[in-house]
Amino acid sequence: MSDIVTVEDVPASKDGPAKRSLRPVLRSRTGIIVGVLILLALVGMSYLVGVLRPYSPTEVAGDPFTGLDGTHWMGTDDLGRDYFVRLCIAGRTSLSIAVFAALLSLVVGSMIGLAAGLQGGRLDALLMAGVDLLLSFPSILLALAAITVFSPTRKTLVIVLAVVSIPQFARVVRARCLELREREFILSARISGVRAPVIAVKHLLPNVFPLMMVQLANTAAIVILLESSLSYLGLGVQPPTPSWGRMIFESQNYMADSPWLPLGPAGALLLSSIGWSLIGEGFSVSRRSVV
Amino acid sequence: MKGRPVADTADPAAPDGADGDPSGPVLAIRNLTIGYGTGAPSVRGVDLSVRSGEIVGLIGESGSGKSSVALGCLGLLPKAAEVTADELTICGTDVLAADERTLTRMRGDSVAMVFQDAMGALDPSMRIGNQIAEVVTRHRGVKRAEARAVVRELLDKVGVPEPDRRARQYPHQLSGGLRQRAAVALALAGDPALLLADEPTTALDVTVQAGILELFRTVRDEFGVGIVLISHDIGVIAQTADRVAVMLDGEIVEHGGVEEVLLEPKTEYTRMLLRSVPHLDRPRDEPESRPVAGKPLYVVDDVSRTYRSRGRLIHAVQGVSLDVREGEVLGVVGESGSGKSTLAKMLVHLERPDSGRLTMSEPGHRAGGSGGGRAGRLRRRVQMVFQHPAGSLNPRLRVGTSVREPLAASDTGAKAAAERVREVLREVGLPEDSAARLPDEFSGGQKQRIAIARAIVGDPRVVVLDEPTSALDVSVQAQVLDLLSKIQRAENLTYVFISHDLAVVRAISDRVAVMYAGRLVELADAASLFEAPAHWYTRELLAAMPSPDPRDRPERPERRPRAGQAESGQAESGQGEEAAAPAGCAFASRCPAAEDNCRTVRPEPVELEPGRVVACHHPAGMEGR
Structure with a gap:
């Protein structure tokens, strides 16, 4: 348009932009709400299952492979443990590892990204070299190597999965910061002698925040799959603690007779991944309409 | 709307672009209204007519609807726009009634547009010559082989120096001014009768702008096209337009000959607009006794x-x-x-x-x-x-x-x-x-x-x-x-x-x-x-600044546009990116007073008289010193 360089001096209308952005926000809100509901349902199941069903996930509750019936909703596994209870309890493991790993990578990755993006120069080059080094290995390979060295406890899993997610975080946050640091309000702050950490917190963070939320949800979706892959390979949380990846691995031999055994944890995995993705997508749509 | 007599476009092979009746308007708008959904329409009751061989300036501040009018003429407004008019014809084609095919043929054949950003109008991955040749072959019915000669002539006419070499270059290899000249050549390639130019010089430096404005005057005289020149800059309009329309909030509030409107404005809005324009010959309105010689x-x-x-x-x-x-x-x-x-x-x-x-x-x-x-x-x-x-x-x-x-x-x-x-x-x-x-x-x-x-x-x-x-x-x-x-x-x-x-x-x-x-x-x-x-x-x-007074315009434009030498020279030396810094004065290649020593010895800033520092071997008006 011709008027890029000229701006009118009438007060910007209050409802104009709001009206325009209503549609995507609504759509994104629905997405976010559905995503949150899915995840809440999964979490709720994993914690309320003790009230619903009288079994513990590790006790032998009946014969092996009872099939679907009233006492064992999803039957029992090869050792006679209640499969539904195990499926629900496994959600605690998978979901909590995903949340904590994503949060940890958010904190560390964002700090790296903010520092590199705001400071630039040598610090930026150094940090990004480290990040690129991490990025150049497939994350599953890195995780495998790390888990083989350290024992696969829940804590190490969180740390390892966080570390492999950090590079993406740092990259995304840095890219946005590089863009923002040339904006006039950041320059104004620098001219006024505002110190770099204050600029980072006051000016960069609020403008990067929506992006961080998108990345957080996306990371959680990836981490949940990664954790299951590790469990499937026997490098996740160790038995008898149930986890979805491990359950898929253990049940695949009985797939022909009892297809619901692998399908249960696979479906739960899919649902939780979709839940996180919906939230991530929702945030990114609403971000576009806001910024 | 086939079968309507007025819906026929002009013959694409028309020899000189003077479609239809030469005295009839190439663009006729009566009571044009453009609205978006509810609320007041963004363009209301606009009347405008353009004859071939004249430049009509459209002045207005941002949001006044001047760009919407241009896009409406081309049928390029978004689908949501509700366009109504008693008449909206380009060379006899009813734009509102025309189907998509007729419109497509009309764009390029009868009407073309030049935008503020020439880089956006040119395909970055195509050589300049090929882009223009494409339009020439499509709209003039010329064979590819002959098209090259036409392209060369077009580039030459719009003041692109070394047209053969430039035709083989890509848009990014041209400076801003040359790029805008190439965009004008591209617009003229279909031999249109009407040219819409939307802020064509806003993104350019003032010395480059002067050349482009001159180009528009030449295009008007040599190609005989009617031009609608949209600008927020009153100086630009004053130096080029024959007639002027002033837009405010979607309406044309004043309309008339350029001297009439800019020298004896009838509406308060135009008077206010003219008052707001800073003048080169008008210093800050204050007593000169300010303590300029501070520490x-x-x-x-x-x-x-x-x-x-x-x-x-x-x-x-x-x-x-x-x-x-x-x-x-x-x-x-x-x-x-x-x-x-x-x-x-x-x-x-x-x-x-x-x-x-x-x-x-x-x-x-x-x-x-x-x-x-x-x-x-x-x-x-x-x-x-x-x-x-x-x-x-x-x-x-x-x-x-x-x-x-x-x-x-x-x-x-x-x-x-x-x-x-x-x-x-x-x-x-x-x-x-x-x-x-x-x-x-x-x-x-x-x-x-x-x-x-x-x-x-x-x-x-x-x-x-x-x-x-x-x-x-x-x-x-x-x-x-x-x-x-x-x-x-x-x-x-x-x-x-x-x-x-x-x-x-x-x-x-x-x-x-x-x-x-x-x-x-x-x-x-x-x-x-x-x-x-x-x-x-x-x-x-100072000479390049377009004066807001239409009487200041050059008496008779030269027959040919001044070649864009200054613009090309600027891309090579004037941008402060001297690859191997030349020894002499950076301005020497454009300077009318340059002599041999200007190209070999860099002039240092010297205080010629108290409070006046000049870096030039041959400063103007100081020969005696």
Whole structure:
């Protein structure tokens, strides 16, 4: 348009932009709400299952492979443990590892990204070299190597999965910061002698925040799959603690007779991944309409 | 709407573009209304007609609907737009009734458009010649082999030097001016009868703009096309248009011959618009007794800054020395790439000079090499206002928080800070409750007022204003300039006012520095610089400024457009990116007074007379000295 360089001096209308952005926000809100509901349902199941069903996930509750019936909703596994209870309890493991790993990578990755993006120069080059080094290995390979060295406890899993997610975080946050640091309000702050950490917190963070939320949800979706892959390979949380990846691995031999055994944890995995993705997508749509 | 007699487009093979009745209008609009859903239509009852061989200027501020009219003529408005008109015809084609195929044929055959951004109009991955040839073969029914000759002729006619070589180049290899000339050639390739030009020179430097405006006059005379020239710049219209229409809020409020409208405006709006335009020959309206000869406050001593970009050295600023005096307004002018913005960034310590010193004349305040805390304190003594009001405020912070920031950094008490913020917001003329609102709720001009409030809140000594009004409409610009002058007097501030617009600089400055290719070429008090420029570049700049008075236009345009030599030369040498810095004067290739020594010996800035520094071997009007 011709008027890029000229701006009118009438007060910007209050409802104009709001009206325009209503549609995507609504759509994104629905997405976010559905995503949150899915995840809440999964979490709720994993914690309320003790009230619903009288079994513990590790006790032998009946014969092996009872099939679907009233006492064992999803039957029992090869050792006679209640499969539904195990499926629900496994959600605690998978979901909590995903949340904590994503949060940890958010904190560390964002700090790296903010520092590199705001400071630039040598610090930026150094940090990004480290990040690129991490990025150049497939994350599953890195995780495998790390888990083989350290024992696969829940804590190490969180740390390892966080570390492999950090590079993406740092990259995304840095890219946005590089863009923002040339904006006039950041320059104004620098001219006024505002110190770099204050600029980072006051000016960069609020403008990067929506992006961080998108990345957080996306990371959680990836981490949940990664954790299951590790469990499937026997490098996740160790038995008898149930986890979805491990359950898929253990049940695949009985797939022909009892297809619901692998399908249960696979479906739960899919649902939780979709839940996180919906939230991530929702945030990114609403971000576009806001910024 | 097939079968309608008026829906027939002109014969594409028509020999000379004079479609239909030569005296009939090529564009006829009666009672055009464009609306979007509910609310008042954005264009209301517009009547406009353009005959071949005339330029009709369309003036208006942003949001007045002038671009919508142009897009409506082409049938290019978004689907949501409701367009109605008693008549909207181009060369007899009813645009509103035409189907998509007819419209497509009409665009290019009968009407073409030139945009502000030539880079967007040209395909970056295609050679210039091929792009034009494509249109020529499609619309003129010429064979590919013959098309090359037509392309060559077109490029030559629009003043592209060495048309054969340029035709083989890609758009990015051309300078801005040549690119716009190529875009004009592309628009003329289909031999249209009507040319719509939407702010075609807004993105160009003033010396380049002069050439393009001349090109439009030539296109009118030689190709006989009717041109609608849309611009917010009254000078541009005054120097090119035969007739003028003034738009306000979607309506044409005044319409007539260029001299009639611009010299004897009938409506209050046009009068206001004309009053707002800063004039080159009109200095700041104040007694000349201002203490211009204040003490040097901020001394820039032999400062240079070089960037490295893709293996090339770019000498953005080279050996600039000047002093900013207490209480003055020092204007800095130059074209894009002249180094004025880099100089501004060094003045506020966003960039460090590679060599040279910046000294604030107060004990203990030296810019270079001071520690963090000291640099912070020093920084607050020099503040800056940027060009783009939209970017200068954090969209997520309330206005009060943004304005208070310089105070927070200097440990002012919360209560005193809040009081001071209210005070400066009042001073820049914003409503009481502004502090609690978000930047989105303010218009461009108001945002710029907030940016000014923010700059002065911490009692700085010097405020650097980097094109503070370039993004604003002319009436808003006048208000902001007034405000800046008022504040300067009230707070006893010193300004460094950077702009490419000489008339704006004239309106506010006491002294003016002219930069070219990273160097200072002239520094003098405003009156003598504008009345008797000594450097040839300054003279060229002043001559290129389109005057808002239509009587100032060149009597009879030359038959052929002046070749875009200046523009091509600029891409190679004038942008401060001398690959291997030539030994002589950077302006020598464009200078009318250049002699042999200009190409071999660089002229150093010399104080020719008290208070007047010129870097030229043969300064104009100073031969006797």
